[in-house]
Amino acid sequence: MSRAALLVLADGRFPAGGHAHSGGAEPAVAEGRIRDADSLASFCRGRLHTAGLTAAALAAAAAHGVDPLALDEAADARTPSPALRATARKLGRQMMRAARATWPSPDLDALASARPRGAHQPVVLGLTARSAGLGPEDAAHCVAYETVSGPATAVVRLLSLDPFHATAVLARLAPELDRVAEQAAEAARRGIDALPAASAPLLDITAEAHAAWPVRLFAS
């Protein structure tokens, strides 16, 4: 595996559009559930161990070579919110464009033509990792990190939270990120039926509320 390729893929400046999404932090701030660095940390933990674990395992399975179309169906079944399915497919389409320019491969071409409107983003990311010569743990780490870095970055803008404090939240989560990525990669090796389906009721409910806001800072 190439450590540098992992840095390129995980870089927040990788042109895959993730910066426009708050990962559910925008409605949580609006409802007063995220008010400061402590409540941000609690939000990130909850998201990491639910939606984050589920997405990381889908990515790890794609990186491991499991059929991406079967994983895309599994992702749909794990995403009851149509707003979140639309977001995942939009981000998947954007990541696919960046991935085919960066690490072209027949696998990426095949998924792009089978899902022209976008596959779920974690599936695309996992396949991208595979095309870049990276492994299931790498893909799982990328997704687990995105699960918490998106909300942390968004809350800096939404609450004018000190960026040093937001980054400290992420740094303190590092050991848990490693554990979730390991758990995801381990599940991925046991096949599609063993993939976790951890979910968070409030993320699903508030995603639908947020999608209906007439004006919002973040797309999701």
Add this chain to the structure above:
Amino acid sequence: MSVHARARLRAEPDGRGGTALPVLESDGPLALRRTRSPHSRYARVTVVGAMSAPLNGDRLAVEAEAADGARLTVDAAAATVALPGPRPDADPSTYAVDLTVGEGAALHWLPEQLVSARGSRLHQTTRVQLASTARLLLREEQILGRHGEPPGALTTRLTVHRAGGPLLDQQLTYGPDAPAGWDGPAVLAGHRATGQLLLADPSFEDAPLPARLLGPTAALTPLAGPAVLVTAVAADARLLRAILDDATRELLGGLKDGF
């Protein structure tokens, strides 16, 4: 001594427009009774808790099948309360529910609440196989602790397949064994009751319902397949049931043949 019990039931069309129950097997604390159904085409079975269960270490299972063309309602006489039991070192209890719904069949699976009492550890799995023209109404409610007490450790997984493909797969993990953040702003934010109402019906294939909020803590969402899921959180069991009852009435009222 822990309890191992497996109850089974099977519903079939009786040939006279109603539904027969050729298999109705109670086991241990899981007592099944045929009860009067308000709908003539449906058979109704009520799970009567003959003793309190599950205690930690117990292994309970229910298998129910609505064969092609059958119509079955299964409900319960009382809430299921997961309790710690006498041995502090016992394994978690398990409660496995396996449901099969055949072509043209309908199943209403409407148990009472699952209450996770302090000190209990329960792993519940509900697996459903739907034929492509099967219809399902399923409600699950998780109540975290009896009144005013902290919850036990509760994991529930709901996996639904339709025509062999995945329709819904969700796991919820709460309480002292859950990873941190389960009660935080992304997951429950202090709510102590959570519930799901799933309605799968082939008519949604051509006419899917739009997503919609049902108050500030509940949403009705169309799944990727022909089904809708209501996801709700509430402060307590009573408020949760009110949300799910309203949604049930509205959803069933919207179906053409009043399923």
